[in-house]
Amino acid sequence: DDGDLKLMPDLSTLTVVPWEEDPTAAVICDLVHQDGRSVEFTPRNVLKRVVAAYDKLGLKPVVAPEIEFYLVRKNPDPDYPLTPPVGRSGRAIGGGAGYSIAGVNEFDELIDDIYHFSESQGLEIDTLIHEEGAGQLEINLRHGDPIELADQVFMFKRTIREAALKHEIYATFMAKPIQGQPGSAMHIHQSIIDKKTGQNIFSAADGSETDDFFHFIGGMQKHVPNALVMFAPYVNSYRRLTQAASAPVNNKWGYDNRTTAFRVPRSDPAARRVENRIPSSDANPYLALAASLACGLIGITNKIKAEPPVLTTANADEIDLPRGLLEAVDLFEGDEELCAHLGKSFAATYAAIKRAEFETFMEVISPWEREYLLLNV
Numbered sequence: 136d137d138g139d140l141k142l143m144p145d146l147s148t149l150t151v152v153p154w155e156e157d158p159t160a161a162v163i164c165d166l167v168h169q170d171g172r173s174v175e176f177t178p179r180n181v182l183k184r185v186v187a188a189y190d191k192l193g194l195k196p197v198v199a200p201e202i203e204f205y206l207v208r209k210n211p212d213p214d215y216p217l218t219p220p221v222g223r224s225g226r227a228i229g230g231g232a233g234y235s236i237a238g239v240n241e242f243d244e245l246i247d248d249i250y251h252f253s254e255s256q257g258l259e260i261d262t263l264i265h266e267e268g269a270g271q272l273e274i275n276l277r278h279g280d281p282i283e284l285a286d287q288v289f290m291f292k293r294t295i296r297e298a299a300l301k302h303e304i305y306a307t308f309m310a311k312p313i314q315g316q317p318g319s320a321m322h323i324h325q326s327i328i329d330k331k332t333g334q335n336i337f338s339a340a341d342g343s344e345t346d347d348f349f350h351f352i353g354g355m356q357k358h359v360p361n362a363l364v365m366f367a368p369y370v371n372s373y374r375r376l377t378q379a380a381s382a383p384v385n386n387k388w389g390y391d392n393r394t395t396a397f398r399v400p401r402s403d404p405a406a407r408r409v410e411n412r413i414p415s416s417d418a419n420p421y422l423a424l425a426a427s428l429a430c431g432l433i434g435i436t437n438k439i440k441a442e443p444p445v446l447t448t449a450n451a452d453e454i455d456l457p458r459g460l461l462e463a464v465d466l467f468e469g470d471e472e473l474c475a476h477l478g479k480s481f482a483a484t485y486a487a488i489k490r491a492e493f494e495t496f497m498e499v500i501s502p503w504e505r506e507y508l509l510l511n512v
Contacts (some may be wrong), residue, residue: 138168138169139169140168140174141166141168142164142166142167143164143167144162144163144164145163145164145165146162148162148286148290149161149162150162150255150256150290151255151256152256153251153252153256154252154294154297154298154301161290163179163286163289163290165177165180166180175478175481176478176480178422178425179285179286181421181422181425181477181478181481182281182282182285182421182422182424182425183282184425184476184478185281185424185425185428185429185476185477186280186281186282186428188429188476189327189428189432192435192436193329193330194327194328194329194330194336195280195327195328195329195330196281196327196328196428197278197279197280197281197325197326197327197328197408198278198280198281198284198324198325198424198428199275199276199277199278199279199284199323199324199408200275200284200288200322200323200324200420200424201273201276201320201322201323201324202273202274202275202288202291202292202308202319202321202416203266203271203272203320203321203416204271204273204274204292204306204307204308204319205217205219205268205269205270205271205272205309205312205316205319206219206228206242206270206271206272206299206304206305206306207219207220207304207305207306207313208220208221208304208305209303209304209305210305216313216314217305217307217312217313218313219270220270220304222242223240223242223244224241227269228241228269228270229269230267230269230271230316230317231267232265232267232269233264233265233266233267234264235265238265239263239264239265239272242272242302244302245299245301245302245304246263248301248302249263249274249294249295249298250263252294252297252298253291253294256290256294258276258287258290258291259276259277259287260276261275261276261277262274262275263275266317267317268316268317268319269313269316271316271319274291274295276288276291278326281424281425281428282421284424285420285421285424288321288420289420289421308416308417309371309416310367310369310371310374310415310416310417311372317380317381318374318376318380318381319415319416319417320375320382320412320414320415320416321414321415321416321418321420322412322414323410323411323414323423323424323427324400324410325351325408325409325410325411325427325428325431326406326407326408326409327347327351327431327435335404335405335407336348337351337407337408337409338404338405338407339404342403343404344407346438348407348409349440349441350435350437350438350439350440350441351409351431351432351434351435352388352397352431352434353434353439353440353441353442354430354431354432354433354435354437354439355386355388355396355409355427355430355431355434356386356387356388356396356397356434356439356441356442357430357433357434357439358429358430358433358434358470358472358473359386359396359397359411359413359426360386360455360456360457360466361466361467361469361470361473362426362427362429362467362470362473363456363457363463363466363467364457364460364463364466364467364485364486364489365418365419365422365425365426365467365485366413366415366423367414367415367418367463368418368419368422368489369460370493370496371417372415372418372460373457373458373459373460375415376415376454376456376458378450378451381393382412382413382415383395383396383413383449383450384450384454384456385454385455385456386455386456387442387444387445387449387455388409388441388442388444388445389444389445389446389449390444392444392445392446393412394445394448394449394450395412395444396411396413396449396455397409397410397411398410398412399444409431413456414427422485426473426477429473429476433472433476460492460493461490461493463489464486464490464493467482467485467486468482468486
């Protein structure tokens, strides 16, 4: 079926575009067939499908994304590597400024614009900090409905890029934009609410962890490696997932253990949640949330047991995740249960797109190949 499709605006997302000089509005649309049926392979509809599966069980997911990104100098020629920008001090920004107020202050005017643009669009920033990388920042969003939060991430990315351009620099959400610097992640905090009681199903009345909590983690451990192509969707994404980096390359979990893929932060029982630390910031927010929640839901419905929590460094063992895009696509296609939750039409379409992207990448000859092979083979 290759007939025309329709864009149906979701008026709840209607907002002004504050960086435009002329009065301009933006609205997120859903793609539907002429008869009104949803096009199931569009990312927003995939997330709606997963949220609906929770709803059928009387459950409501709650999520809170954390998005890392880099500010870099303008780079009109892709043959040249990216470099950190110059801050208000007049000096190029260096690394190692994690959580530094001075690091954030280097970009005061830009950050003011990010807050102004966000407020104008009704986007709520919880916190903004400087991360470890040179010119790397992180924005945390307030927890809420998965579809609303995915919309916010989508709009935030555009907002941050536009704010950066206003100040003659780029903002990039590449997973690994600069060699020798940390990668950028999109960590996802997840909890599940019982719609009847309003209680977090991860916590029992006495405050202890429930079976659903452990089953959710069990589902993540079993299926997230197969869903990696949705958390690390590009060839560049896998440059972030190395043992030498701060990103997890395992499918372990632990209490407040940042070396694990699935971290349970310190909290009171009502706020008990599971943080998925695998997704990179280049991930489509709708698909990353859909895949993460689907893996947890499979764990709950199938009562998948979680492995014991890791108390030490989890990244020291063998890598548990696919090392490249094609391997990730193969694993994704082989997980029939996950593909069924996301929609078989979507799964087939997405896998085909990723294989095609890889072929275009293979046509490019990299500087590494010229440096090490040109005169040596």
